[in-house]
Structure formats: structure tokens, C-alpha cells
Amino acid sequence: RTVEPLEYYRRFLKENCRPDGRELGEFRTTTVNIGKCLCSITTADGSALVKLGNTTVICGVKAELAAPAVDSANKGYIVPNVELPSLCAERFRSGPPGEEAQAASQFIADVIENSQMIMKEDLCIASGKLAWVLYCDIICLDYDGNLLDASVFALLAALKNVQLPLVTINEETGLSEVNLKQKNPLIIRKHPVATSFAIFDDTLLIVDPTAEEEDLATGTVTIVTDEEGRLCSVHKPGGSPLTGAKLQDCITRAITRHKEVKKLIDKVIKSITPK
Amino acid sequence: SLSSGDTSVLAGLYGPAEAKLSKELPDRAALEVLLRPKVGLPGVLERSREQLLRQTCEAVVLGVLHPRTAISLVLQVLSDAGSLLSCCLNAACMALLDAGLPLTALFCGVTCALQPDGTILLDPTARQEQDARAILTFAIASSERKVLMATTKGSCSVEEMQQCLATAQRAADTIFQFYRDSVRRRYSK
Numbered sequence: 001r002t003v004e005p006l007e008y009y010r011r012f013l014k015e016n017c018r019p020d021g022r023e024l025g026e027f028r029t030t031t032v033n034i035g036k037c038l039c040s041i042t043t044a045d046g047s048a049l050v051k052l053g054n055t056t057v058i059c060g061v062k063a064e065l066a067a068p069a070v071d072s073a074n075k076g077y078i079v080p081n082v083e084l085p086s087l088c089a090e091r092f093r094s095g096p097p098g099e100e101a102q103a104a105s106q107f108i109a110d111v112i113e114n115s116q117m118i119m120k121e122d123l124c125i126a127s128g129k130l131a132w133v134l135y136c137d138i139i140c141l142d143y144d145g146n147l148l149d150a151s152v153f154a155l156l157a158a159l160k161n162v163q164l165p166l167v168t169i170n171e172e173t174g175l176s177e178v179n180l181k182q183k184n185p186l187i188i189r190k191h192p193v194a195t196s197f198a199i200f201d202d203t204l205l206i207v208d209p210t211a212e213e214e215d216l217a218t219g220t221v222t223i224v225t226d227e228e229g230r231l232c233s234v235h236k237p238g239g240s241p242l243t244g245a246k247l248q249d250c251i252t253r254a255i256t257r258h259k260e261v262k263k264l265i266d267k268v269i270k271s272i273t274p275k
Numbered sequence: 276s277l278s279s280g281d282t283s284v285l286a287g288l289y290g291p292a293e294a295k296l297s298k299e300l301p302d303r304a305a306l307e308v309l310l311r312p313k314v315g316l317p318g319v320l321e322r323s324r325e326q327l328l329r330q331t332c333e334a335v336v337l338g339v340l341h342p343r344t345a346i347s348l349v350l351q352v353l354s355d356a357g358s359l360l361s362c363c364l365n366a367a368c369m370a371l372l373d374a375g376l377p378l379t380a381l382f383c384g385v386t387c388a389l390q391p392d393g394t395i396l397l398d399p400t401a402r403q404e405q406d407a408r409a410i411l412t413f414a415i416a417s418s419e420r421k422v423l424m425a426t427t428k429g430s431c432s433v434e435e436m437q438q439c440l441a442t443a444q445r446a447a448d449t450i451f452q453f454y455r456d457s458v459r460r461r462y463s464k
Binding site for chain 2: 099100102103105106107109110113114115116218219221226229230231232233234235236237238239240241242243244247248251
């Protein structure tokens with residue numbers, strides 16, 4: 001396994017299964033913890049912890065107030081930041097974020113933008129004067145492949161958990177008053193779910209790759225779908241060429257996965273809402 | 276330097292050259308892409324674009340013929356008027372061709388914009404990109420027109436994506452013809 005990893009792997013692929021016993025189209029067990037009681041972040045406004053097999057990703061959302069930009073006076077900001085600290089895998093060094101972390105942050109920002117899961121206009125309190133800024137920090141605690149899926153899932157779960165206090169602007173003084181007693185949840189319009197595939201030898205497609213599989217793969221594809229079956233993002237950063245038909249297979253698989261994940265999220269949210 | 280319409284990108288390729296010990300790979304060439312925007316310092320967007328370009332180039336360049344070397348591709352954006360990513364892809368491929376690196380296939384970048392009324396527009400300008408519902412960029416390989424790289428901005432339905440892909444594959448033919456003509460012009464003096 002250590003001397004000839006590719007050959008070892010090919011032997012499994014010939015039997016249509018993988019070293020950890022999964023089928024080629026099977027996902028690892030997904031668990032999600034949302035909220036202040038189950039998740040560890042008590043200082044954040046919304047938090048979620050997602051485990052996809054061994055890959056552990058935690059997302060914390062903090063809401064702050066700021067003045068909106070001059071050219072878009074009625075829009076707030078959402079700032080995602082993905083961090084891959086050196087504790088999650090030995091190949092990440094401490095220091096400025098590496099290329100993978102930056103590319104992942106850009107990907108998450110694109111997903112939020114493309115799927116329109118949160119309209120920036122909803123984050124505005126007073127046009128031109130005050131708006132919410134949501135800082136979403138996604139930190140990987142344990143990297144075992146498939147970072148993008150877990151990050152998107154954690155972000156979605158954390159945003160569903162966010163409660164924003166009501167903010168009013170006092171007419172006379174012009175200052176803002178934050179009412180911490182009255183909290184409203186965020187309006188999330190769409191629920192994007194990412195599905196990642198690894199391409200092997202230009203032909204085989206494997207769902208939910210582990211870190212080992214990702215290293216051996218010749219390419220990766222990530223597809224983000226929302227509940228209407230629309231594609232929010234197709235992310236195929238180079239790697240072996242794929243025909244249109246293969247891409248179509250991935251998309252159909254992604255749509256099925258979306259339904260499974262949506263069910264899981266709804267179940268978890270229902271279990272933590274106060275009765 | 277490659278320009279399509281008003282968008283132009285300058286590409287410089289250096290390699291295969293001696294690699295730094297920390298960056299060298301024992302069995303293949305280490306490819307590095309640097310994308311410099313027209314204004315400002317390279318940010319997160321440039322990093323993700325560099326990653327896309329790097330992995331696309333790694334798929335076509337036969338790195339195993341030059342182990343323990345480094346190939347650096349530097350792209351400078353001279354002007355941006357829409358379809359920047361596909362312009363960078365085309366510039367990268369021409370640079371690889373010009374340098375004479377061993378490649379398994381050529382690739383070309385095509386951008387499709389989906390208008391709000393459903394029509395597909397190829398190679399959109401900045402104005403058309405802003406109005407569009409979704410922008411899809413594909414890197415199509417010259418062998419069997421397979422998809423090497425795909426990125427989307429904005430949401431679209433599955434059928435629309437397949438349509439854009441088919442249109443992009445047809446458009447790839449024109450671009451590959453352009454490559455052939457330019458190379459012929461360069462070497463037929």
C-alpha cells in the first residue's frame with residue numbers, strides 16, 4: 001500500500017469497490033452538529049460542525065455592523081474564509097494561506113453568490129447607513145479528502161442557525177440600537193449542496209474521495225446543485241478530460257445526493273429548535 | 276500576447292528549468308502559474324484562477340519527460356473587457372506551443388454567457404457578462420473535444436449547461452484553426 005499505492009488501488013477498483021469497503025458511488029457517513037449546545041462555538045452567532053467520514057470542518061458565523069459600499073447602498077456583505085491550519089494535515093504549513101485555502105475560499109464565495117442563498121439586500125438595515133456583515137469562518141480540523149463538500153455543508157448548517165438581533169436606528173441621535181432580546185433567523189432562499197468526484201485513469205468516477213484517493217486521482221469535479229435541480233456551480237479545475245455524458249452522470253448523482261443532505265439538515269434543525 | 280477583442284493577456288513561459296529543492300517532484304515537472312491582474316495585487320480570485328490554469332496545463336503537459344524540473348507560466352492581464360479566463364487559457368496554450376513543450380493535446384478556452392431570455396452568447400464582452408444570467412467557461416481539449424476544465428458563475432439548469440457545452444465544443448474548432456494559422460505564420464518565414 002505504501003510502496004505501490006496506485007497498483008494497490010487499481011486492484012480494488014477492478015472489483016468495483018474501495019479499500020474502505022465503500023461502493024464507487026457511496027458516500028461516507030455524514031454527521032452534523034448545529035448550535036450552541038452541541039457545537040463548541042459559544043461566541044459565534046451561528047455555528048455548525050460537519051463530519052464527512054474523517055474530514056471534520058467547523059464553521060462559525062459572526063455578524064457585525066458596517067456601512068454599506070457607496071455603489072451598492074442597499075447590500076450587506078458576506079465574507080467567507082476557509083482556513084486549512086497545519087493541524088489538519090501534514091502537508092499544510094503554518095503561515096499565510098496556501099493556494100488550496102484561497103481557492104476554496106473563492107469557491108465558497110462563488111457558491112454563495114451563484115446560488116443566491118442569501119440576498120445581500122436582506123442584510124441591509126438602513127440603506128446607505130447600516131448593514132450587516134457576516135463573517136463566515138470555515139476551519140478544517142481534520143483533512144481526509146472532500147473539503148469542498150464538507151465546507152459548503154457546514155456553511156449552510158451554520159447560516160441556518162444564525163439569529164440576528166433586531167437593529168433600529170434612533171431618528172434623533174442617528175445611532176443604532178441593538179435589541180438583543182428579539183432575534184430573527186436569517187432568510188435562506190436556496191440550499192446549495194456540493195458533491196465531489198475524483199477521476200481515475202480518464203474513465204472511472206468516484207464519489208466522495210478520501211485524501212489518499214485524491215492524491216492518486218488524475219482529476220476532480222465538484223458540482224453544486226440546489227433544490228430545484230439547477231446547477232449553481234460546476235467546478236472542474238483541470239485534470240483528465242471528461243466527455244459531456246460523463247459530466248451528465250455526475251450531475252444526476254449530485255441531484256440525488258442533494259435530496260439526502262437536505263433531509264439530514266431538516267432533521268437536525270427540527271431536533272434543535274426550542275419547543 | 277494574445278488578444279480577443281479588447282481583452283488581452285501577455286504570457287511568458289520559462290522552462291523546463293532547475294527547480295528549487297522544496298518544489299521539485301521526483302517523477303515529473305512541477306508546473307507553476309502566476310497570474311497578475313492589471314491593477315492591484317494578486318488576491319484570492321487570482322489564486323483560484325491560477326489553480327484552474329495549473330491543473331489544466333498539468334493534464335496536457337507530459338511532465339514525466341522532464342522530472343525534477345520547474346515550468347513557470349506568468350500571465351499579465353493587459354486589458355480586461357470580458358471573457359478573461361478563456362483569454363488566459365488560450366494565451367497559456369499558445370505559450371506552451373511556442374516553447375515547444377511536449378503536450379498530449381491542445382486546449383482552448385471558451386466562455387458562454389446565458390442571457391436572461393435563454394439565448395447563448397459566445398465570448399461575451401464585459402457589458403454582456405454583467406447582463407447575463409450565468410457565465411460558463413470551458414477548456415476543451417483538441418482530442419475528441421473533451422472537457423478539461425469547467426467553471427460556472429451564476430446558476431443554470433442542466434439542459435442549458437449541456438447546450439452551452441455543445442456550442443463551446445463547436446466553437447473550439449475555430450480556435451484550434453486559429454492556433455494552426457498563427458503557428459504557421461510564425462514558422463513560415
